[in-house]
Amino acid sequence: MSDLIRLSAADTAAAIARGEASAVEVAQAHLDRISAVDGQVRAFLHVDAEGAIAAAQAVDARRAAGETLLPLAGVPLAMKDVVVTEGLPTTAGSKILEGWRPPYDATITRRIKDAGIVILGKTNMDEFAMGSSTENSAYHPTHNPWDLTRIPGGSSGGSSAAVAAYEAPLSIGTDTGGSIRQPAAVTGIVGHKPTYGAVSRYGLIAFSSSLDQAGPFGRTVLDAALLHEVIAGHDRCDSTSLDLPVAPVVAAAREGATGDLRGVRIGVVRELGGEGYQAGVLQSFAAALDTLRGLGAEIVEVSCPHFEYALAAYYLIAPSECSSNLARFDSVRYGLRVGDDGANSLEDVMSLTREAGFGPEVKRRIIIGTYALSSGYYDAYYGQAQKVRTLIARDFAAAFEQADVLVSPTSPFVAFGIGERVDDPMAMYINDLCTLPASLAGTPAISVPCGLSEGLPVGLQIMAPTLADERCYRVGAAFESAVAPVLASIPELTR
Amino acid sequence: MTLTYDDVLARYEPVFGLETHVELGTVSKMFCGCSTEFGAEPNTHTCPVCLGLPGALPVVNETAIESTIKIGLALNCSIAAWSRFARKNYFYPDMPKNYQISQYDEPLCSEGYVDVEVEGTTYRVGIERVHMEEDTGKNTHVGTSGRIHGAEYSLVDFNRAGIPLIEIVTKPVPGAGRLAPEVAKAYVTLLRDLLRTLGVSDVRMEQGSLRCDVNTSLNLPGAEWGTRTETKNVNSLRSVERAVRTEIVRQAELLDQGQRIIQETRHFSETTGDTRPGRSKEEATDYRYFPEPDLVPVAPDAAWIETLRANLPELPAARRARMRDVLGVSADDMQAMTNAGVVDLVGATVEAGAPVAEARNWWMGYLAQKANEREVDAADLGVTPAQVARLVALVADGSLSVTLARQAVDGVLETGADVDAVVAERGLKVVSDTGALETAADEAIAANPDIAEKVRGGKLPAVGALVGAVMKATRGQADAAAVRAILLERLGVTE
Numbered sequence: 001m002s003d004l005i006r007l008s009a010a011d012t013a014a015a016i017a018r019g020e021a022s023a024v025e026v027a028q029a030h031l032d033r034i035s036a037v038d039g040q041v042r043a044f045l046h047v048d049a050e051g052a053i054a055a056a057q058a059v060d061a062r063r064a065a066g067e068t069l070l071p072l073a074g075v076p077l078a079m080k081d082v083v084v085t086e087g088l089p090t091t092a093g094s095k096i097l098e099g100w101r102p103p104y105d106a107t108i109t110r111r112i113k114d115a116g117i118v119i120l121g122k123t124n125m126d127e128f129a130m131g132s133s134t135e136n137s138a139y140h141p142t143h144n145p146w147d148l149t150r151i152p153g154g155s156s157g158g159s160s161a162a163v164a165a166y167e168a169p170l171s172i173g174t175d176t177g178g179s180i181r182q183p184a185a186v187t188g189i190v191g192h193k194p195t196y197g198a199v200s201r202y203g204l205i206a207f208s209s210s211l212d213q214a215g216p217f218g219r220t221v222l223d224a225a226l227l228h229e230v231i232a233g234h235d236r237c238d239s240t241s242l243d244l245p246v247a248p249v250v251a252a253a254r255e256g257a258t259g260d261l262r263g264v265r266i267g268v269v270r271e272l273g274g275e276g277y278q279a280g281v282l283q284s285f286a287a288a289l290d291t292l293r294g295l296g297a298e299i300v301e302v303s304c305p306h307f308e309y310a311l312a313a314y315y316l317i318a319p320s321e322c323s324s325n326l327a328r329f330d331s332v333r334y335g336l337r338v339g340d341d342g343a344n345s346l347e348d349v350m351s352l353t354r355e356a357g358f359g360p361e362v363k364r365r366i367i368i369g370t371y372a373l374s375s376g377y378y379d380a381y382y383g384q385a386q387k388v389r390t391l392i393a394r395d396f397a398a399a400f401e402q403a404d405v406l407v408s409p410t411s412p413f414v415a416f417g418i419g420e421r422v423d424d425p426m427a428m429y430i431n432d433l434c435t436l437p438a439s440l441a442g443t444p445a446i447s448v449p450c451g452l453s454e455g456l457p458v459g460l461q462i463m464a465p466t467l468a469d470e471r472c473y474r475v476g477a478a479f480e481s482a483v484a485p486v487l488a489s490i491p492e493l494t495r
Numbered sequence: 496m497t498l499t500y501d502d503v504l505a506r507y508e509p510v511f512g513l514e515t516h517v518e519l520g521t522v523s524k525m526f527c528g529c530s531t532e533f534g535a536e537p538n539t540h541t542c543p544v545c546l547g548l549p550g551a552l553p554v555v556n557e558t559a560i561e562s563t564i565k566i567g568l569a570l571n572c573s574i575a576a577w578s579r580f581a582r583k584n585y586f587y588p589d590m591p592k593n594y595q596i597s598q599y600d601e602p603l604c605s606e607g608y609v610d611v612e613v614e615g616t617t618y619r620v621g622i623e624r625v626h627m628e629e630d631t632g633k634n635t636h637v638g639t640s641g642r643i644h645g646a647e648y649s650l651v652d653f654n655r656a657g658i659p660l661i662e663i664v665t666k667p668v669p670g671a672g673r674l675a676p677e678v679a680k681a682y683v684t685l686l687r688d689l690l691r692t693l694g695v696s697d698v699r700m701e702q703g704s705l706r707c708d709v710n711t712s713l714n715l716p717g718a719e720w721g722t723r724t725e726t727k728n729v730n731s732l733r734s735v736e737r738a739v740r741t742e743i744v745r746q747a748e749l750l751d752q753g754q755r756i757i758q759e760t761r762h763f764s765e766t767t768g769d770t771r772p773g774r775s776k777e778e779a780t781d782y783r784y785f786p787e788p789d790l791v792p793v794a795p796d797a798a799w800i801e802t803l804r805a806n807l808p809e810l811p812a813a814r815r816a817r818m819r820d821v822l823g824v825s826a827d828d829m830q831a832m833t834n835a836g837v838v839d840l841v842g843a844t845v846e847a848g849a850p851v852a853e854a855r856n857w858w859m860g861y862l863a864q865k866a867n868e869r870e871v872d873a874a875d876l877g878v879t880p881a882q883v884a885r886l887v888a889l890v891a892d893g894s895l896s897v898t899l900a901r902q903a904v905d906g907v908l909e910t911g912a913d914v915d916a917v918v919a920e921r922g923l924k925v926v927s928d929t930g931a932l933e934t935a936a937d938e939a940i941a942a943n944p945d946i947a948e949k950v951r952g953g954k955l956p957a958v959g960a961l962v963g964a965v966m967k968a969t970r971g972q973a974d975a976a977a978v979r980a981i982l983l984e985r986l987g988v989t990e
Contacts, residue, residue: 083550084548084549084550090549092549097549100549102543102548102549102550103543103548104543104548104551106550201552202550202551202552203550203551204550205549205550206549206550206789208788209788209789210788236554237552237554238552238554239552239553239554239555239789239790239791240788240789240790240791320785321785321788323584323783324582324584324594324783324785327584327586327592327593327594328547328549328591328592328593329549330586330588330593332588332651333546333547333548333591334548334549345644346588346649347586350586370783373584373783373784373785374781374783375781375783378783378784378785382785
């Protein structure tokens with residue numbers, strides 16, 4: 001195996017900038033790795049070898065011309081298939097978009113390309129980002145590189161598996177209720193959900209508009225921070241994008257790496273732990289608190305009494321918004337069309353297409369959301385759930401009076417077996433218990449590896465106040481500097 | 496049994512209300528940068544946003560907000576300090592997203608009124624709300640029926656999708672009695688003038704840029720209001736009046752037979768003036784309105800609103816009152832000039848020195864005819880009030896006949912030159928040289944011996960042909976009455 005694939009994104013960029021490796025060599029090494037292991041991992045839905053080599057050649061040409069390269073120039077990246085990429089298939093993991101090649105780039109796609117980052121391909125995901133295991137992909141499941149019989153988390157499971165399996169040093173995920181943080185946790189990598197509005201949603205195929213947020217995956221906190229600064233920033237094409245300076249997350253990651261957390265107050269959320277959490281997860285979490293204390297942080301307990309309503313509120317808001325967002329998939333303008341035989345009416349063709357094109361979880365949520373928004377139920381469901389969001393945001397505000405950041409396990413469980421929970425939606429939904437509050441409040445949160453339980457990675461979630469993403473990175477990097485790298489113990493994948 | 500309108504109004508009282516959709520005259524669409532120009536090749540004014548492509552997001556057109564506020568102010572509405580867009584969900588192939596971005600319970604403008612005058616009486620029309628939304632695309636159903644049911648195939652043009660629409664909803668208007676149709680028409684006429692005055696829409700009804708839905712109900716005097724029907728597809732001023740009248744008579748016939756009125760949508764036929772049933776409200780769609788999560792609330796600054804209020808142009812009602820004083824014409828005359836869109840032109844012509852009657856005759860006569868031929872508004876014809884005043888002066892002092900003055904107008908329209916230049920260049924002047932006229936008369940008589948004989952034989956009207964010949968010979972520069980007198984004298988005929 002080429003050493004090039006083992007480098008961090010920061011080191012890869014430095015090697016290219018110094019001429020120790022060409023961007024083409026780096027891209028080819030990753031394409032070779034994908035060829036070698038993706039038959040087992042199945043992280044990718046589409047690999048764009050030609051485009052990747054061309055992008056890498058452009059970086060090499062710029063270097064040859066004497067240009068100063070941008071911080072991540074030449075570094076390969078795997079893109080979640082929910083992000084629109086011009087000319088490259090984009091399916092959101094659904095059959096209803098099979099074969100669709102978008103005529104435009106998402107804002108983050110454009111920013112990634114402009115940064116000289118090399119897009120290797122599009123990664124697998126739960127259909128329309130609905131799920132916590134990537135088993136809801138309409139194409140195939142993705143396998144956790146730690147144990148191929150287990151799930152890589154979801155919905156961004158292709159992106160997390162690709163980074164954990166050294167198929168790419170960086171990837172993009174999207175997080176609606178935990179879809180970056182939980183996959184990062186169960187694959188032993190770093191994943192950050194930025195403050196809502198910090199990263200443009202233009203070109204993200206919408207699941208739940210008021211919750212969706214794209215963010216970075218990396219094997220180190222610094223790598224995630226470097227990618228965060230590429231994709232974040234105001235975008236006039238997204239009205240909900242914040243017109244504010246980008247949080248200084250790279251500087252925070254570098255500061256954190258010094259391992260000094262003196263004066264930092266860390267709040268442990270009483271409601272995110274205890275019953276229902278695997279013992280190994282709780283042990284790793286307790287050990288993480290000791291580590292943080294050892295770095296000089298003050299550990300306090302905080303209470304967020306409304307977090308217990310997060311799951312119920314989330315499973316009204318997200319389905320409600322998705323029932324509307326997914327209405328556009330009607331066979332008229334793009335994507336799948338079923339039953340257009342001249343005999344069926346337009347309405348029939350729309351119904352047949354949606355019947356054939358959407359998977360069971362997507363249908364379940366469309367039906368729940370349609371019901372929740374219907375006349376006479378709106379106030380009791382969607383309206384009430386929005387009030388819960390306000391209460392959760394107030395819980396956060398109160399907790400951040402007592403602490404600079406809040407911590408919890410990222411997920412109550414380590415990676416479970418493929419097929420183990422598919423028949424029980426509730427068992428699947430509680431994967432998101434710890435990640436939902438930050439999603440509903442729009443606050444930033446990161447997951448960093450914090451040890452192993454039964455040989456499988458456990459994640460530590462670090463939550464910060466709105467717009468204070470840098471705190472996640474600072475505390476995350478400090479913690480990372482104090483513990484043995486979890487990925488060092490990932491089993492070697494063989495052909 | 497066919498009731499006459501007067502029969503009905505002797506026994507029933509009508510109540511009407513109007514929902515008017517107006518396309519704003521913004522350069523770009525409501526939520527994207529595409530052009531709003533009418534008549535382009537199908538689907539050329541489209542982009543990912545107005546095609547509803549996956550991932551695309553709307554951004555509000557600020558000019559549309561400004562226009563809406565101006566309309567609200569002109570209609571004496573209160574302007575909301577905080578207003579939101581909402582999604583109206585329903586499936587239809589001309590709707591790219593299968594939801595329309597509209598406003599629901601938080602419109603930008605509400606609680607206003609406007610006064611209209613019919614036959615000397617002023618009626619106050621209450622305004623319930625003014626809100627913003629986006630237009631849909633346009634379907635063309637190919638096949639014998641011309642409707643979606645039974646069409647061979649259907650074509651969709653999304654050029655119109657996303658064009659900013661304003662919906663202006665009146666409160667129910669009772670108390671207009673037999674004049675209800677006229678009051679309805681007068682309201683829409685006033686609205687049209689007001690929108691043009693504000694410069695927010697050019698209101699080309701023939702292009703569908705103003706469309707009305709008319710609600711009508713009947714009740715017995717002193718009784719509660721009856722069940723209303725909603726007549727859609729009412730797209731001209733004349734049709735507004737006809738639709739109210741038709742529906743009043745239709746409902747009265749049913750009530751007379753002891754039947755109840757069904758609350759339903761009816762479609763108006765421009766060709767027959769009839770209404771026919773559409774879908775009934777009982778099976779109406781549940782639109783599942785919810786706040787549009789892709790847009791931030793519209794919160795217009797109070798100072799901005801006051802600036803807009805201070806800069807409103809003189810509104811039609813005030814201008815009409817002022818012009819009526821200036822012109823001293825009857826209400827009917829004023830109405831006729833208003834309908835022809837020439838009040839300001841007549842006023843300016845009078846200010847430039849022409850008598851009112853002459854100014855009115857020019858703008859309502861020859862110039863209106865020219866504008867009609869050229870399919871432009873009189874104001875855009877290319878003849879200024881000052882030029883018309885000059886023509887009137889030249890006719891008054893005998894330099895030009897009316898015929899010559901019309902030729903001068905033609906010259907102005909053809910060359911863009913001023914009146915005096917056209918008159919000089921074309922040698923337009925009344926020939927008052929009797930000798931020249933006598934010579935021309937003799938030539939005409941000699942050239943048309945048959946006609947001359949008829950005249951001599953007592954068929955006086957035949958002299959017209961000879962007058963025409965002389966006028967032609969003198970290029971219209973003679974006074975026709977003088978020519979006639981000379982001809983008769985030389986033919987030895989007395990009247």
